[in-house]
Amino acid sequence: MKVRFSVYERTRIVSFRWYTIAIVRVFSILFLIQRQQLQGCCAARDNMVATQSNVALGTTFGEAAPSDFSYTVTKHFYNAFPVKSPFPGAKFRTCAVVGNSGILRRSNCGRQIDSADYVFRMNLPPTAHAQDVGSKRNLTTAIYHQMKKFQKHSKKKEEVLEMLESLYGLLFIRKPTGYLLAVDQVLQDAGRPLRLVYQNPQHYVSINDYWNRHGLNHVTVTTGLYLISSALTLCDEVTAYGFWPFPFTEFGKKVPYHYWVGHIFLPQKERGAVFDMAAEFMKIRDLHTEGVVRVVTDKCEL
Numbered sequence: 001m002k003v004r005f006s007v008y009e010r011t012r013i014v015s016f017r018w019y020t021i022a023i024v025r026v027f028s029i030l031f032l033i034q035r036q037q038l039q040g041c042c043a044a045r046d047n048m049v050a051t052q053s054n055v056a057l058g059t060t061f062g063e064a065a066p067s068d069f070s071y072t073v074t075k076h077f078y079n080a081f082p083v084k085s086p087f088p089g090a091k092f093r094t095c096a097v098v099g100n101s102g103i104l105r106r107s108n109c110g111r112q113i114d115s116a117d118y119v120f121r122m123n124l125p126p127t128a129h130a131q132d133v134g135s136k137r138n139l140t141t142a143i144y145h146q147m148k149k150f151q152k153h154s155k156k157k158e159e160v161l162e163m164l165e166s167l168y169g170l171l172f173i174r175k176p177t178g179y180l181l182a183v184d185q186v187l188q189d190a191g192r193p194l195r196l197v198y199q200n201p202q203h204y205v206s207i208n209d210y211w212n213r214h215g216l217n218h219v220t221v222t223t224g225l226y227l228i229s230s231a232l233t234l235c236d237e238v239t240a241y242g243f244w245p246f247p248f249t250e251f252g253k254k255v256p257y258h259y260w261v262g263h264i265f266l267p268q269k270e271r272g273a274v275f276d277m278a279a280e281f282m283k284i285r286d287l288h289t290e291g292v293v294r295v296v297t298d299k300c301e302l
């Protein structure tokens, strides 16, 4: 038997379809615009890592960005920069950007994260908890202060190699120092598949400016949003995990600050931050709604 719709029903179905299509269109346009704008100002492929082609010898980076950027590109540093960008010419198909929020604990997302072609991690997280966070890492950021602390503990080659044991890919640091250059040499001599690279401050500034113009007026962009923005210019699909700046889930369950430690969750003020994590997270959620980035805050399927 044929189902017959009344004219009224048919109009509703058709208009609903058009409505849905229109929404999808609007969002995909927003999506394209965001990507194109980011690509225009902030393409990561040739600019994210300081190289001999995008930074001139003798440049002094001032206070424009967070102050741990400031240094002068001496010959010593310049020679340590790669001649050209470490990223390949073609785009990556899928990328995962992994934040460190405790929301990842018992998430079971490891397999899904590791299935991405390129995995970004931040602030030198410990290499455990593979079940929840995976083990693949292609670019890992390290805070400059982490590297300084590290310097206090390890002066010997063996210690350096031990501390960087399970890392590979790129270790992405704000600025070079004599010590870091020496560490990289030790890694190269030992044939380790880990390279130290340095952030191009101009790239950071351009991404920060982009978000200052797009709704985050007085914010200093965190590493998280910086990596997501960079990934959008490097990858066809970007999924973000471990981004959750709140001490509770939507359902009121406690969320530890990091996935690897206990319940420490300091209020933002005490962290002395110029960052506004909550505002930034809302922006990331907007990107999710617009289909620009997929943000995973739930548990992953087995």
Ligand SMILES: *[C@@H]1O[C@H](CO)[C@@H](O)[C@H](O)[C@H]1NC(C)=O
Pocket (backbone or CB within 6 Å): 117, 118, 119, 136, 137, 138, 168, 169
């Ligand atoms: C990312 O890291 C994995 C694991 O080591 C490696 O197999 C893969 O080739 C890397 N991908 C790229 C594009 O560098």
